[in-house]
Amino acid sequence: MASPAVRFSGVTKRYPGVVALNGVSFEVAAASCHAVCGENGAGKSTLGKLLSGIDRPDGGAIEIDGRPVRFASPAEALTAGVAMVHQELASCANLSVAENLCLGAMPSRWTFVDRAAMRARAIELLVDIGSEIDVTKPMSTLSVAEQQLVQIASAVGSGARIIVFDEPTSSLSEGEAARLYALVRRLTARGTTLIYVSHRMPEIFRLSDHVTVLRDGEHVATRATTELDESELVQLMIGRKLDQYFPSHVGAAPREELLSVRGLSSPGKFYDISFSLRAGEVLGLAGLIGAGRSEIAKALFGLDPNVTGQLRLDGKPVQIRSARDAMRLGIGLVPEDRKVEGLVLSMSGRENVTLPVLDRVSTRSWIRSSEERAVAQKYFERLRVKVASADAPASGLSGGNQQKLVLARWIAAGSKILILNEPTRGVDVGAKAELHAWIDQLASEGHAILLISSELPELLHLATRIIVLRQGRVAGEVARESADQESLLRMMAGLDAAAHPPASTRARA
Amino acid sequence: MISRLLRSPQAGLSLVILIAAIGLALTAGSHVDPATGNNVNNFLNAHTLFQMATDASGFAIMAVGATIVIISGGIDLSAGAVYALAGVVMAMVLRAVGPLDPVLTVALGLGTCIVVSLACGIANGVMVVGLQVHPFIITLGTMWIVRGIAFVASHAESILVPPALTHVAKASLGLNPTLSPVPLLAMLGVGTLGSIYLTRTVMGRHIFAVGGNAEASRFAGLPVQRIRLGVFVLSGLTAGAAAFLGASFYGSATSSDANGYELYVIASAVVGGASLTGGKGSAVSAMLGAMLIVLIRQAIRTLHLDQNYEWIIIGGAMIVAVVLDQGGTKLVARRVAAAAGRNPTSSMPPAPESK
Structure with a gap:
């Protein structure tokens, strides 16, 4: 194997109240596709940010081609040949594909933009990665996968030798995934190194040569992808005895039904959601990012004008058209982003x-x-x-x-029904334990709690039942007694339902 | 008490005004009053001070309204135009109805100003909320429309208002008959009302919340649209009140009254520490801001500086005042951050024990 393209040695990064990465060391082989995976909060995105110059490590060193680097900005990283493909942030939606691709070095003649040269250059860049997107289209009309391709073209065109793919937030269609697969082969074949940050099993197994697993900011393992199968990988990602982190909570016995939801739908967000919520219970809502969890929370709090379906409160049909309605009916929402929506x-x-x-x-x-x-x-x-x-x-x-x-x-x-959306995201361990105790106590005092969390251990220990969402629909409901992380994770990712490629096609010798 | 005053948000601005006033008094020189034969300071005399208060009253009253809009995260450029229209319509209505009992005249005048300014404010608010267009653009449009209506309606004439109004506005209230304390009192009254409204009422609190974070306010169940509409109504009302006072005091109204006041008014609010991003500001500070601007204008006259430089000096002073205020805010923020660093707020306390 060639010498490593990237070497992390003892990399540590702290954010206020959280150690995001703690002494992480591993190597990424040149001209390979290296997946970095882990649960939400494992530190995988932080790693991508450090490599692409968005953030700087507090300790340890990052080497590229054997030389230590410390990027002050993404621009500096780009100069050194490291580019980041970010899903939604990095393009100007109002400009055309061609303008976006040439933004850094606009072809011009006497200060006027040379439109023909700009288009030619953009087409050249896209053809180089095997894409035929119409370069005159505005960026905003492209699908997520197409936008991703434009960013890849831009990264490759700028001479990037190392490309970091940040966690994709929406899944790719079968055709798009196949094209991405071909592109990855093509890029690695010509010597580009790819780092793919994700927790989506099918993509990891199809695309990557090696996998690094992070957990709670610690490096767990780096293996050749062919040496692993899905359940081993899931085991590595979860890894711990849950009870060490979350003291067991005793929920009170559920009492009368407070809220009944029937056929709740909002076009493009979620479809046909039904459940009932009882006093004294904590109902968990699990799902990957984009599965519709937050959207349902907002709809129940009257913040979605397009929602349809039946709501019953204490058995009586109700309409919730605004947050004021929700408040009057005794519903409270602790929103996902406390700094933007909460305070x-x-x-x-x-x-x-x-x-x-x-x-x-x-x-x-x-x-x-x-x-x-x-x-x-x-x-x-x-x-x-x-x-x-x-x-x-x-x-x-x-x-x-x-x-x-x-x-x-x-x-x-005095809200009887509390919708808690990621109540412990970004809080330190002590406060987290306190908040957990509070959720428990509020339930035993007779509140009905809808708990949305990306942390499966949190759901497993607090929730009486867990509803799993996938792509805006209910994928299943599990009682606490019969739930475990692996089955939830599989349900969330659609592993049991969706056919994933057999071992012979994903394994690449 | 003194330490509380010193720590109040108005302390810095009050101090600046005080120092400027003392400096002006010391450098102003003096003249001999022909009536009494006494030697009086060119600046520090009752007549000049009341004159300044009168000058300031118009836009200080409107600055209270502007501050309310700015705290909510909006802006109102139409205040000066609303002033002109309210004054013109009042003068025309009073001219049309002819001589009346003085009390009735005052009531009708005030009522007309309120109705006109209320209508303008509602129009602004409804358009900002209903059309989802930035208030800068809506009120820029209504600024021209409203002044245009005043111009067309008055045929660009100056219309006299009945003397009954002038008697009220220029009443000496037992002081020396040459002094007119009514504008000063009106200004203090509106400032006090505005301050109480903002700091002591539910609506005031809601305005700060919407300006501080509209999204979080929506998530807390506040009627965000109604609050956004309401602030323009209040801003319009202060323009109407200022118009009643101004037209009454000067005895006439024209469509070019209060030309450019919208910017003086916004400058007063901003010098008073209001943040154009919303969530921050004070009615009292806005009044102090207005006074500072008037003080600068007065200094130019008292010190016999070339009046052509007035705008240059006021513009420069406004930028300096805002930069100083920002510097002070950053300093406070740094001190707060340092204090928070010394006693970290998170530890591992016990969870609620009742189980």
Whole structure:
């Protein structure tokens, strides 16, 4: 085997409150396709960011062709021959394919863009990777796979020898996957090294020569793909005894049905979703990114105008057309992204907690200050929000405390049904354990909780039942007793249903 | 008490105004009052100070409305035009109905201003919310439309208003008959009301929330569209109030009144620390911002500087004021961050024990 194109030695990266990568070391062979996989939060995307210059490591070294590198920016990485193919970010949707491809070096004549030369150059770049996309089309009209091809063409055309594919968020069709497969062979054959960051089994097995598995920021294994089969790989990704990380939670016995959902659909997002939610239970909602989990949460909270289907609350049919309707009916939503959807960061912790319940601490719109303070203080204490002062801006709080503010808001509002979307994403271990205990306790107090999480262990330990979504539809429902990570992961990825290529075609000697 | 005042968000701006005023008083020189024979400071005398307050009152009142819009994340360029239309329509209505009882005249005048400005504000708000167009564009359009209506309606004439209104606006309220404290009092009144509205009421809190993060406000169940509409109504109302006061005080109204005020008004709000990205601002600060601008104008006159340089000086001073304010904000943020670093907020506390 040729000398490694990339060598990671002891690479460490910390984000506030999280160690994303901890002393990761492995090598990527030149002219090969190397998959990096792991669960959500394993650190695989961080690795791609470090290699392509988006972020810088806190410790350890990255070598390219035997020379240590430290990129200050993606542009610097590009100069050194490392390009990143990012799904949605890196193109100007309003410009044409040709303009996007020539953006860095626009062919010009006396400062005017030479349109003919630009188109010719763009076609040349695309033909080089075997694509025949119409270069005059606006970027926004292309499918995700086509946009990906344009980015690959751009990366190859810029002379990149190492291309990092960031985790694709939408799956490719059979035809697109076949074309991508051919392209990968073509690129590696001419000496390009590919690093494919993903947790999608079928693609990993079809595309890659080697697989590196990361787990909780640690390097677990690097193997030749042919030495592994799917269940071994899944085992490597999960790896741990779950009980060490998540103390077992005892859910209370489910009581009466609070919410019944029948045939909930929103075109392009999710279809025919039905379930019932009981007081005292935690219902888990699992699925890959893009499976429709967050979309369902928003729809139940009245934030999707196109939703159709039947909702019953305490047995009575209801319409939820706005967040206000949802609030009045006793539904609270802790959204996925607390900084964008959850908090007004410029306001204080107190103001964030009381935002939806101001009418309860005011007389004819006049806020009774002391009462407002008392309400905030009560939930600060109850949820153990740790702040110097309730008047400090929410922007300065840790992730765990910020999340508690959003949760406190809905408990203060008296919501019976709580929809929690990724409630522990990006919070540290201590706060996570606290939030878990809270979810448990709220359920036992009679709240009905819909828990959406990308972390399977979290779902397995908190949820009474788990509904698995795949491509906007319910793929199955499992009771806690009969669920395990592997079966959930398989259901989420559609492994049992979809035919994956037999070993003879995916194995490449 | 003093430490609380010093730590208030208005402390910096008040200090700047105070220093500028003291500097001006010291350099202004003095003259002999022919009536009393006393030596009076060219700047620090009741007459000049009341004159300045009157100058400031018009756009200080409108700056309160502008600040409310800016806090919500919007902008209102039509305030000056609404002022002109409200003044012109009031003058025309009063001329049409002829002589009335003074109290009725004042009531009808004020009522007309309120109705006109309310209509303009609602039009702005409905278009911003309904058409989903950026408020900059909508109010740029209505700025021309509204002033155009005023121009056409008044045939570009200056229309006199009945003396009853002038008597009210120029009432001396027991002070020296040459002094007119009403504009000053109106300004302080609107500033106080605006400040209370923003800091003490549910609607005020909602305006800060929408400006700070509209998406999170929607997720918290706030009626975001209604709030966005409401701020334009308030901004229109302050323009109507300023128009009533201005037209009454000066005794006439024309379609070119308050020309360019929209920018003075926005400048006042911004000098007062309002952030054009929303979520930050104060009614009192906006008033102080207006006073600073008037003070600069007054300094140019008192010190006999070339008045042709007025705009250059005001423009420069505005940029300096905003940059200083930003610097101060960053400094505070850094201190907060440093303090947070010293006592990390996350540890491993026990989970809720009741099980």
